[in-house]
Amino acid sequence: MGMNYFVGAYLNAQLTGIEKAQVNRVKLFTDAGWPARCLYTKYNPKIHENATKFGLQGRCFTLYDYFQEATDDEVVAKDWVAYWQTVCQFKLDFVDIAPDIRIHDDQGRYVAYAHFATPTYEQLVYVNYFDSDHQKVKRDIYDSRGFLSQTKFLKEHQRVQAEIFFNRRGQVKIEKTYQVVNEQTVLKRIVLKDFQQRDWFFNAEEEFQTFFFNTLYEKGDLYFCDKNGYIGQAMANTADEVKVCAVFHSTHARQQTDVLGSPLKSSYRVPLSQPEKFDRFVVSTALQKQDLMARFDQLPPIDVIPVGYIQPTTVNLQQKQPHRIIGVARFSPEKQVLHQIQVVERLVAEFPDVELHLFGFGSRPEEQKLRDYVRTHGLEHHVFFRGFVTDLSAEYAQASLQMVTSNEEGFSLATLEALSFAVPVISYDIRYGPTELIEDGVNGNLVARDSVDSLYQKVRSYLQDPHLQKMYMENSLRLAKRYTEAATKDKWQALLSAMAGSRESKIG
Incomplete structure (x- = not known):
């Protein structure tokens, strides 16, 4: 295979x-x-x-x-500070607000500026080099694995003139040259150096x-x-x-x-x-x-083939906070996260302990709009921006509901993930995922798309009724089992076998 x-x-x-x-x-x-x-x-x-x-x-x-x-993960370490000070005899000026160093040569001239990933000065990210007029003329970029990976040559206004890419031994493997066309920096040529014993030329990425x-x-x-x-x-x-x-x-x-x-x-x-x-x-x-x-x-x-599958999880319904809602979406216009905040705003009077925890990231202006809305409507104790979290298991364990307010979804991994932790989902009735994952009135609800009012009514009915909550939660767990790893694996197995050409060569 x-x-x-x-x-x-x-x-x-x-x-x-x-x-x-x-x-x-x-x-x-x-x-x-x-x-x-x-x-x-x-x-x-x-x-x-x-x-x-x-x-x-x-x-x-x-x-x-x-x-x-350099397709491997091998990391090489170098003590840059010691090297510059003892071998090069450079004078180093440590920047106090960032893990950065200004570098002066042995004659006291300001020649370079180095930026590190952390205050320990272990992982070098880039070094900028300056000419005698203090214009930035070059930037060396270091791979997170520790070697010099790319050099950019800059001309006036710091426009990129060329980029050179190296292997771990410092040999040039790729060259890219640029030109300014109508005030835009445009890629003109890529040269792949000494690959299969010759050079190769390309005009575009x-x-x-x-x-x-x-x-x-x-x-x-x-x-x-x-x-x-x-x-x-x-x-x-x-x-x-x-x-x-x-x-x-x-x-x-x-x-x-x-x-x-x-x-x-x-x-x-x-x-x-x-x-x-x-x-x-x-x-x-x-x-x-x-x-x-x-x-x-x-x-x-x-x-x-669904893009996600569920891992077997044990869920304790006793842990659930009945009025805690979770929202998992990028902050971008099509996700319409503001609708979720507006629903919570209408719930506050009736459910003073209602909380919406938003997990996501995205465009700054979009997030700012949401934060401004929360502030101007006094919702700071009800809506929380929690940022990007790699593993949401502990959050789903406490949540009792998720809202999906997008105007479209390809599948909606967040919906499947919620259901697998017994978190029912109330969503707009949109193509494609929610309509397939949610059975209306069984493990959540589908409401008319973009109707904040219908969304509010369904969320309100759900929060008011502990019996409904328990039923939806149990059904969420039951219906999510259609998306086990084994079921998804079988679908991929069928595709791979078909692509291999014959049923006899079944991959197993």
Whole structure:
């Protein structure tokens, strides 16, 4: 069996739904004994640090790592402070408000500025270099594993002129050159140095990505394209023998009220306009498959596989705080988190102990709007911004309800996670996940989309009735069991067997 690659653009220190789905899938494949790696196309000197945080050590690398001959997790340490002071005879000026150092050479000239990850000065992040006019002319970027990974050369206004990428031995592996066009810095050429005994030239990142996918690929491998908006075209352009599955993480049509006629989202334009270039589509709900087939002919086979699965958990209903509500969503317009706050605002008079705990991150202006609303409406004792938390088990254990107020969801991992901890969900009736995960009046409620009033009425009825709460909680646990790891594994097993070509070569 070949390698299964889950391909995205980046892995940050905070996970969005897509990266969360990738982390879940890697764990599922690893448990099943199927080889799996996460693959990312953007340059990211912190990727191995982030991978460790989410348990992906040794199972994750970028296009740049590959060509820089550094796909491993090995960390090298160097005492930079001692080196600069004793070997270089530099004078160091320690900045008091940050783990940064101003560097003066042995003649007292200010030559560089170094930034470290922590106040212990162990992990060097970057060093800026200055010319004799104190203009910044160069930046060295260090990988979180400790080696010099990239040098940027800067010209006036600190515009990037060129970027050089190194392997661990300091040899140049990639060169990127830029030009200013209409006041914008534009990539003009990528040179891949001394790869397979020659140099290779590319005019754009997309072309470079396709070359990478073709080069990495070996017979039996599968690519699962998780970020179709970023890398869909590079994947579509791969050689014919390269097997690619497009994974849909979100709705594909812009207007959920008109899924058959409204324009497509840019994220899914490539697979849906060039379906012949993909071997398979994976969606997370039966309704999305139905919508796709009603609108398009000539699609590749479509598998319905939920993006998440539940882990067996023991839940003590006695621990639940009856008026504690949880909200798990990015702070972005389509999640409409303000609606949740407005519902709580209307509940306060009747339920003085009602609390809404929001777990999420996102655009600063969006979060600021929500915080301002909470402040101006005196809700500081009822609405709490808790930030991004990697493991919400302890929070779900205490919560009695979750609200979902998005205008659309691809699957809604947060809904499944809540139900698996006996937290019923009251959601807008939206495509796709909530309609499939929530049975109205059984483990929660579906209310008319964007109707804050209906949402408030249902939440109020639920909080008023301890018997209803207990029934919904028990049903949540029961119905979430449809999404066990074993059930999800069987669905992936079927897809992998089909892709392997014959039923006889069943993977087990």
